[in-house]
Amino acid sequence: MQIPEPVHENAAEPVVLVVMGVSGCGKTTVAALLADRLGWPFEEGDALHPQANIDKMAAGHPLNDDDRWPWLEKVAQWVGERLDRRENGVITCSALKRSYREVINRRGSGVEFVFLAGTQETIAARLASRHGHFMPPELLASQFAALEEPGPDEPGARFDIGPAPADIARNIIDTLGLA
Numbered sequence: 001m002q003i004p005e006p007v008h009e010n011a012a013e014p015v016v017l018v019v020m021g022v023s024g025c026g027k028t029t030v031a032a033l034l035a036d037r038l039g040w041p042f043e044e045g046d047a048l049h050p051q052a053n054i055d056k057m058a059a060g061h062p063l064n065d066d067d068r069w070p071w072l073e074k075v076a077q078w079v080g081e082r083l084d085r086r087e088n089g090v091i092t093c094s095a096l097k098r099s100y101r102e103v104i105n106r107r108g109s110g111v112e113f114v115f116l117a118g119t120q121e122t123i124a125a126r127l128a129s130r131h132g133h134f135m136p137p138e139l140l141a142s143q144f145a146a147l148e149e150p151g152p153d154e155p156g157a158r159f160d161i162g163p164a165p166a167d168i169a170r171n172i173i174d175t176l177g178l179a
Ligand SMILES: Nc1ncnc2c1ncn2[C@@H]1O[C@H](COP(=O)(O)OP(=O)(O)O)[C@@H](O)[C@H]1O
Pocket: 021, 022, 023, 024, 025, 026, 027, 028, 029, 030, 092, 126, 127, 129, 130, 131, 161, 162, 163, 164, 165, 168
């Protein structure tokens, strides 16, 4: 991915971080820390799903593109509203495919994708001990099948999910020049 120049330090231009990756990679955990540290508004992308999507995933069925488009539009709308108001923000969204990220970053500036990368084995182990979430761990393989890792031409950077969440958040802030 294209690591941005440290334009965000004292920058006048707002930025919205889209914390992305497969189910269980740590989006909610890391994004909440980022929002807290930066003092930026936070949105949980899962909360923007139509109920039918939640019900489908909870029943053990992966979403298809048609299920995802209305949800991605809502994510894009949240991002667009922040940028229109010249506010920063942090939102979680799996954003698994390039075409989905193109919808979210429709205007072509102001968005940085924070890709949380880990192996299926590591994430499966974390999901096995996560409780009270609608997403069944059995859907993880379908998430990896759908995942198109961000390319070098896409804005943002990739972060390994091995370290503790606080260390990942600090690394993101340092790498993207958000301090
Ligand atoms: N860096 C990390 N190290 C260890 N466990 C983590 C880390 N990040 C998240 N977790 C744990 O992994 C599980 C999945 O994290 P979560 O934030 O819910 O992922 P996502 O929002 O991507 O589905 C949770 O139980 C969370 O506490």
